[in-house]
Amino acid sequence: MKILVLTRKMKGKANFIYNSYTNGITKNYPDSIVIDYFDLYFDLAKENFEKKILETIKVKKIDIVFINFISGDLTFDLKFLQKIESVSYLIMNFYDSELFFEPIERYYAQCANLVILPTSSAFTYYYKILNINTTSTLSLFDIKKYENKKIKKDIDISFIGNIEKKSRQEFISFLQDKGYKVETYGLGTKNGKVSFDEMIDIFNRTKINLNFSDTITYRSFNRTYNTNYSTVPKITQFLQQLKGRTIEVALCGSFTLSQDALGIDELFGKDEIDTFKTKDELLQKVKYYLDNEDIIEEKSNLAYKTAIVKFDVERKFKELFENLDLKNKIEKKIFIDDAFLSNFYTYHILYLFNFLFKGRFKDFYQEFKLIEFRKLDLITSYYHITQQFKYQVINKLFKGRK
Amino acid sequence: MYDKALIISRYHSDLGNPIYNAYTRGIKSQCEEVYFIDYFDDINEFSQKGFEQKVLTLLEEKDIKLVFFIFVSGDAILSPYFIQNVAKDRFIAMVFWDIEQFFEPIDRYYAQLADLVILTANYEYSYILKTMGIDSICPFSLFDSTKYKPTLNNQQTIDVSFVGEVTKGKRKEYIKYLEDNGINIQTYGVGTKNGKVSFEKVVDIFNSSKINLSFTGTYDNSVYSFCSNINNRIKQNKGKPIEIALCGGFVLSEYVNGLDKVFPNNSIDVFETKEELLQKVKYYLNHNDLREEMKDKSYKYAIENYDSIVAFKKIFEKINSMEYKKEKKLILDDIFIKVHNTFRIFYAILFLINSKYSFFIDELKFILKYKKFILKDVKEFIWFLLKNKFKKIKFKFAINKIFSSLKNQDVVIYGAGVHTIKLFEMFPILKNLNVKAIVDSNPNLWGTYINGIIIISPNDILEYADKVIISSAKFEKEIKSNLIKLYQKRLNIFTLYHKFNYDFVSGEKDAYQVYRNTLKLR
Numbered sequence: 001m002k003i004l005v006l007t008r009k010m011k012g013k014a015n016f017i018y019n020s021y022t023n024g025i026t027k028n029y030p031d032s033i034v035i036d037y038f039d040l041y042f043d044l045a046k047e048n049f050e051k052k053i054l055e056t057i058k059v060k061k062i063d064i065v066f067i068n069f070i071s072g073d074l075t076f077d078l079k080f081l082q083k084i085e086s087v088s089y090l091i092m093n094f095y096d097s098e099l100f101f102e103p104i105e106r107y108y109a110q111c112a113n114l115v116i117l118p119t120s121s122a123f124t125y126y127y128k129i130l131n132i133n134t135t136s137t138l139s140l141f142d143i144k145k146y147e148n149k150k151i152k153k154d155i156d157i158s159f160i161g162n163i164e165k166k167s168r169q170e171f172i173s174f175l176q177d178k179g180y181k182v183e184t185y186g187l188g189t190k191n192g193k194v195s196f197d198e199m200i201d202i203f204n205r206t207k208i209n210l211n212f213s214d215t216i217t218y219r220s221f222n223r224t225y226n227t228n229y230s231t232v233p234k235i236t237q238f239l240q241q242l243k244g245r246t247i248e249v250a251l252c253g254s255f256t257l258s259q260d261a262l263g264i265d266e267l268f269g270k271d272e273i274d275t276f277k278t279k280d281e282l283l284q285k286v287k288y289y290l291d292n293e294d295i296i297e298e299k300s301n302l303a304y305k306t307a308i309v310k311f312d313v314e315r316k317f318k319e320l321f322e323n324l325d326l327k328n329k330i331e332k333k334i335f336i337d338d339a340f341l342s343n344f345y346t347y348h349i350l351y352l353f354n355f356l357f358k359g360r361f362k363d364f365y366q367e368f369k370l371i372e373f374r375k376l377d378l379i380t381s382y383y384h385i386t387q388q389f390k391y392q393v394i395n396k397l398f399k400g401r402k
Numbered sequence: 403m404y405d406k407a408l409i410i411s412r413y414h415s416d417l418g419n420p421i422y423n424a425y426t427r428g429i430k431s432q433c434e435e436v437y438f439i440d441y442f443d444d445i446n447e448f449s450q451k452g453f454e455q456k457v458l459t460l461l462e463e464k465d466i467k468l469v470f471f472i473f474v475s476g477d478a479i480l481s482p483y484f485i486q487n488v489a490k491d492r493f494i495a496m497v498f499w500d501i502e503q504f505f506e507p508i509d510r511y512y513a514q515l516a517d518l519v520i521l522t523a524n525y526e527y528s529y530i531l532k533t534m535g536i537d538s539i540c541p542f543s544l545f546d547s548t549k550y551k552p553t554l555n556n557q558q559t560i561d562v563s564f565v566g567e568v569t570k571g572k573r574k575e576y577i578k579y580l581e582d583n584g585i586n587i588q589t590y591g592v593g594t595k596n597g598k599v600s601f602e603k604v605v606d607i608f609n610s611s612k613i614n615l616s617f618t619g620t621y622d623n624s625v626y627s628f629c630s631n632i633n634n635r636i637k638q639n640k641g642k643p644i645e646i647a648l649c650g651g652f653v654l655s656e657y658v659n660g661l662d663k664v665f666p667n668n669s670i671d672v673f674e675t676k677e678e679l680l681q682k683v684k685y686y687l688n689h690n691d692l693r694e695e696m697k698d699k700s701y702k703y704a705i706e707n708y709d710s711i712v713a714f715k716k717i718f719e720k721i722n723s724m725e726y727k728k729e730k731k732l733i734l735d736d737i738f739i740k741v742h743n744t745f746r747i748f749y750a751i752l753f754l755i756n757s758k759y760s761f762f763i764d765e766l767k768f769i770l771k772y773k774k775f776i777l778k779d780v781k782e783f784i785w786f787l788l789k790n791k792f793k794k795i796k797f798k799f800a801i802n803k804i805f806s807s808l809k810n811q812d813v814v815i816y817g818a819g820v821h822t823i824k825l826f827e828m829f830p831i832l833k834n835l836n837v838k839a840i841v842d843s844n845p846n847l848w849g850t851y852i853n854g855i856i857i858i859s860p861n862d863i864l865e866y867a868d869k870v871i872i873s874s875a876k877f878e879k880e881i882k883s884n885l886i887k888l889y890q891k892r893l894n895i896f897t898l899y900h901k902f903n904y905d906f907v908s909g910e911k912d913a914y915q916v917y918r919n920t921l922k923l924r
Contacts, residue, residue: 125529130635238534
């Protein structure tokens with residue numbers, strides 16, 4: 001089986017879940033071809049980008065195209081995805097579908113033969129009701145990157161993540177006010193951001209690793225990733241994301257006390273991790289576990305044994321691909337709404353101005369032909385233009401940066 | 403345990419839409435005191451503010467802690483802030499019809515205030531609601547089984563039948579395919595040669611057919627400016643197979659996900675293609691015993707699970723085992739605000755044209771507060787009202803002409819319903835006719851009076867007059883054809899509504915509901 005993986009190649013260990021998924025495929029199918037589709041689009045622009053991918057499928061006799069979508073990304077044209085599907089078996093993976101299902105991913109998913117999600121299985125019904133073949137793999141990891149160091153645990157309680165979100169600060173302050181020392185790392189914390197290796201070290205040294213599920217917030221535009229959250233309906237604030245942090249902690253042989261979330265029981269049993277709903281319950285459980293370190297160890301050991309099997313991307317992808325029926329492709333009728341088109345064209349303002357500021361006028365014209373004078377979200381367009389101006393003009397002029 | 407409940411819904415007669423009554427029946431069977439408020443009527447009569455006050459006063463006075471909102475399909479007139487207020491310290495259960503179509507723009511925004519959502523069709527929404535932290539139960543569509551009895555004679559004179567709309571898409575194509583292949587199929591409903599039929603007739607057809615076809619519900623969301631096209635992909639798991647089974651009929655249904663959960667005992671069969679349909683029709687027509695066995699199983703299963711009294715017993719067990727949520731957070735997106743405000747504009751316009759100025763001002767204040775609305779829909783509604791007004795003038799003129807031609811002559815009026823009562827109010831000229839009797843097929847009404855005029859059986863018409871005015875908008879065609887069958891040319895029949903395409907009763911009162919119905923047919 002030959003697989004073409006269209007993904008983002010992350011450098012180093014930053015957000016390396018993309019690389020984990022890619023490795024999970026290439027380890028099983030070494031003939032697979034991996035393309036960073038984001039870079040390719042910037043390099044070749046729309047026409048040649050699509051041509052290159054279709055040629056690769058043809059020349060390399062690709063059976064499966066696996067698109068590992070960047071959250072909130074709208075690079076792909078629906079018509080092009082239909083073309084890919086007509087010459088291969090198309091699998092799509094979406095990481096933040098709780099957020100982007102409605103404005104983006106359900107439209108793309110119509111072209112897929114299989115959609116895989118790291119969410120709780122309940123979430124797959126958003127797709128299933130649209131008659132889209134969908135399965136929940138839960139979050140998968142390159143388990144070799146994690147290490148169970150079996151070292152002395154010298155941190156009582158720790159939390160790694162963005163502490164500025166919702167009730168996290170409130171829960172942590174509550175513990176601190178009650179006299180517990182909580183070490184925090186990440187955005188908004190006194191210890192600040194940590195590297196991947198430092199994170200593994202912290203997991204290993206901590207008796208109780210805290211995890212919060214309240215990650216979905218309504219934001220406008222993330223300038224770092226050019227991700228437009230303003231298209232996400234506010235009502236999705238009710239959804240809880242099933243984060244992979246619990247799995248990462250378990251892969252380091254440590255214990256997680258997690259905020260309750262729908263589907264958390266699909267990750268681990270009650271004998272492997274524990275959950276809390278309220279501040280009082282958190283406090284009570286923290287006290288209990290710190291007084292009973294043998295139970296922490298027992299649960300950590302069980303969770304570790306589960307995690308190295310259940311969330312090993314290599315093993316899970318082997319099972320997934322072996323059980324695919326590549327001939328079972330249902331007839332596809334595509335439905336489009338104005339809201340999706342507006343998001344799509346607005347996103348391509350990013351490429352339009354990138355090419356313009358680089359002086360690639362032919363590529364600029366291609367994007368212009370795509371967008372023409374269609375309905376755009378003006379605020380997001382403004383963000384894209386200013387970002388590209390900053391990167392392509394200001395930074396180059398003054399800092400000589402690429 | 404709740405011994406009192408309030409139902410906020412729309413009243414529908416059994417002839418109009420019996421499913422609403424079936425749900426009310428189920429709730430009444432489990433609660434000692436049940437109050438019912440028709441929110442359409444009350445908003446019309448007392449304004450949104452007056453309706454809300456009435457509900458809150460009733461809840462306080464009677465100390466009601468359980469409230470059912472049984473929404474009209476796709477209706478967004480109720481204020482979510484009002485529901486949030488009602489929901490404080492009370493258990494809220496909600497029923498949505500056609501959630502598959504209206505979940506995204508409307509229903510989910512109301513559902514966030516519910517302690518329990520009672521689903522009527524696609525079970526997948528249980529999971530979707532669960533992701534939002536909303537509890538639900540999916541008993542599928544529930545009916546009053548006493549209305550759907552199998553007939554005792556059990557004479558199956560029709561090979562294959564279908565009751566429903568056949569104007570478009572797959573249904574038309576599949577039925578034609580069966581006909582072209584020599585299958586004797588009878589169709590009833592919009593776009594069929596037999597036309598629309600009454601509820602009693604539907605029950606009779608289900609009973610008299612060897613094979614009853616059912617097609618899954620599909621949508622054309624483009625008729626609603628606020629629904630997404632992509633949801634056209636959803637197939638509705640309709641209640642029709644249950645209705646057929648409750649009549650002891652055999653069901654052959656188009657496949658839809660979840661149908662195996664509605665009838666998990668292999669008591670109905672499904673088809674996916676027209677070729678499969680033909681093959682299965684032929685097979686079942688040739689296997690009477692198997693068909694009988696399956697329909698007996700489906701009847702038993704339907705009685706045990708889909709009778710509203712039986713099902714509400716289980717629903718109440720669930721309600722009684724739950725605690726209502728202490729905090730009911732309300733999050734609204736622009737789409738809901740736009741749709742809700744647009745519906746409020748519909749009412750505001752109706753208040754204005756009916757000279758209810760204080761109501762109009764109240765609505766206007768609300769509309770101006772939230773500002774957003776769907777301009778296209780408002781324009782279309784105004785255009786619809788203008789056309790309706792013109793139709794009404796044309797209708798009045800034509801009917802006056804018919805009645806003038808019958809001046810001083812003996813006539814009977816067919817239909818002892820609201821249309822006939824309204825007819826007397828609207829056309830004083832009727833006094834110039836010798837209305838000898840009113841005719842109705844309901845034996846319970848025979849011998850009673852409307853405006854001092856006796857109600858008689860259709861069999862006795864000639865004893866009173868040989869001229870009949872049919873006063874039923876919905877069943878005009880069916881009544882006419884029955885009268886022709888019964889009396890051949892011995893009667894002079896006058897119809898009022900169909901040829902003018904105007905129903906003055908609902909056309910006046912439920913203008914916006916009628917408007918929405920016209921959208922469906924657009």
